[in-house]
Amino acid sequence: MLAPVPLAEIAPPTIASQPICDWAKAHYRDRCFAKDEPIPARPGLLYLVERGAIRLMGMTQTPAPGSRPLSPAEQSEAVLLGFVRAGLPFEFVARSPFHFDAYAHVDGTQVIWLYWPDLELWPEIQQSIWAAFRYQHQRKLLWLSTLGQRRTIDRLVGILTLLMEECGEPWQGGYRLPFPLTHAHLGSAIGSTRVTVTRLMGRLRERGVIVISDDNLIGMP
């Protein structure tokens, strides 16, 4: 018989990807992307972020059958699904009517790609790639849990906290995101609008929940 006890969190995996990165460079399977440049999607490919960060965006392209057509503004609504930082893998998921895009979130984002069978050359790295997807699955359950909160401000603080944990760097005794994040992107992640996020971010600053640094980065003390 099992008893409920407190659970430990799994640590984010670290992928010792240097051998793969060297191999990818030797095989012309690496590329450097400028900020906001889309990463071309290919079936069956596994991508690894070597430097920088990837922004994953999702979009559902068709409205419910029988509903009025979406307005152009509604159609253009891509949803921020998260970031993939250096050292973590990602892949493109395809499932009509869903559409995924990945963009370099910062200048100089370096990405390598390979086919899954290539990984068999490095069994240990393969293992840590699997572990990385397991970790990312757990993180997405946390995202879903946060997004289920009714109040927009709770969803906003929840997503900011998750992002700090996933991508943040130590800063003034707390954490700070190492890259800028627009209020429009934040709004899309929490099912809200840019205008609402701007208003709520102001309130969170007043309360000292967040701090905006001089270079426009978001910190949480």
Added chain:
Amino acid sequence: MLAPVPLAEIAPPTIASQPICDWAKAHYRDRCFAKDEPIPARPGLLYLVERGAIRLMGMTQTPAPGSRPLSPAEQSEAVLLGFVRAGLPFEFVARSPFHFDAYAHVDGTQVIWLYWPDLELWPEIQQSIWAAFRYQHQRKLLWLSTLGQRRTIDRLVGILTLLMEECGEPWQGGYRLPFPLTHAHLGSAIGSTRVTVTRLMGRLRERGVIVISDDNLIGMP
């Protein structure tokens, strides 16, 4: 240089778990749960659904700092994060202030559990467990994408479609969920209320998008 092309979906993995299930039974690591009975959570354990289905629920327990306290109704809001059908693994994620629960969704749900290192006895099964988490990660990206839609009816149809794909059985030329699903659970998954879901489900029935069978199961023709 990569070019954008249409992508294939990864197939849901099938785990040939019979050897593990036999082993778990021999080691008293299996149990049968009644409908809505909670699965006790243990750190470091890996769970495998042998029969039935698991309902994963998530909850965020603290409101944004400085916000008014949550009402009891708001506090009790657990969010449906999805189902784990027979043949797939799950585990408990812990990350304060998040809390996860798993419940047997149908009577006679059979679950086995083991520690990750136990898996090394069966390298092939271990491989398919990793693949299953990769698959579930992809599905959760689809969920997040669907939940980013502004209109509640689009989110509802999106989640129903995803659930049909993940758990549905062939039925009348379409698919049907093999278990009942309350409007309250559906509402929690899409950030809406039971009342709204009831109204929208009525509209979807009128349009023929969904069919409710005699035994109260949801089908999509």
